[in-house]
């Protein structure tokens with residue numbers, strides 16, 4: 001029997017969902033027009049006034065918002081509530097030049113935590129559960145979001161944050177954790193450690209909520225078998241609040257989008273044309289309840305399919321498939337969002353060339369990142385020691401920029417294959433989609 005955190009909302013009729021969306025969209029458009037100059041200018045630039053948006057049917061008229069807008073408006077340009085009403089920021093992982101800062105009022109946090117609570121209840125969480133949250137806490141949204149959701153459900157919450165696997169396993173076994181929240185790759189690492197330490201019969205986990213990066217159905221089956229759980233997907237992004245934009249239910253056939261808070265569209269990433277539901281394309285979200293940082297038609301760059309229909313769990317919210325790739329070049333490596341341009345920036349700052357290659361692989365359950373870069377002709381004559389020093393400096397600079405450790409090899413000039421068309425700079429051999 002399916003359980004819900006907010007049954008009336010989660011099982012509302014399509015007409016009711018539409019009515020909420022129509023009304024809340026109009027309110028949000030008026031809210032940004034009245035409170036945010038950046039939005040007002042963006043709307044004016046295409047000749048729009050708030051009165052032009054009367055319902056969801058008018059959504060297409062609004063211009064898209066992209067990460068570039070967020071960067072341009074950094075830090076306060078898109079804040080749409082007075083600073084005195086904002087109580088928190090969160091930020092995207094591991095980036096300097098490309099950092100996105102999202103703001104929250106107390107009400108924004110409350111609604112976000114409701115979304116996470118819905119996700120937890122959908123996987124069977126109740127107030128009798130012990131919920132171990134090993135997503136990162138701090139600026140990353142994973143820890144705070146699921147932590148808040150877990151509190152709302154009334155679970156005993158273990159705010160573990162990421163890393164320190166021995167301690168994770170000790171708490172998991174000693175306190176009898178039943179719900180595990182982390183990235184799928186960390187879940188796989190925990191499974192491996194549990195096997196190595198022979199702890200399998202001491203764990204009481206029954207469900208896992210895994211997201212923040214791509215993972216396959218094969219990985220789901222593997223995690224379910226090794227941890228003796230049901231493994232569920234959860235999706236979200238910092239810009240839209242964090243985890244809980246959509247979540248899987250017991251059917252495990254896609255993630256219900258919390259449509260009372262977000263309107264989803266699918267577009268052709270090349271032309272920007274809106275595609276009918278059911279088409280594969282880039283997902284665009286409009287937040288319709290956020291106050292401090294509302295986003296109108298935000299291009300996620302995530303490629304997926306929306307599917308509307310009756311779900312056996314009783315929920316009526318449209319489902320999105322697992323993301324099937326991205327329409328930009330962002331990589332997610334060990335949970336950290338990495339743009340190749342950031343790596344290039346580091347290499348050039350260290351006096352190297354732009355002849356480089358980024359190799360991403362997955363050894364066992366852990367992503368590996370290797371950067372090969374050609375030395376300059378001047379460096380070529382240098383001693384091996386100085387080459388090692390440059391490699392070490394790049395490792396340090398990459399760690400400072402991205403927060404993750406990469407293997408770096410400085411190679412001979414002209415040893416990286418030249419391309420006649422677009423340079424193939426990224427070779428990602430992980431099988432994620």
Ligand code: DLL
Pocket residue numbers: 092093135141142210211212213214215233234235236237238239242243244300302322323326332337
């Ligand atoms: O990853 C929020 C989150 C935390 C989601 C915990 C789920 C669980 P960002 O760091 O801003 O936010 O990264 C957002 O991660 O645009 C997708 O490309 C990717 N992503 C998030 N969830 C999934 C998922 C968090 N379930 C970016 N499957 C998004 C595949 C995902 N990719």
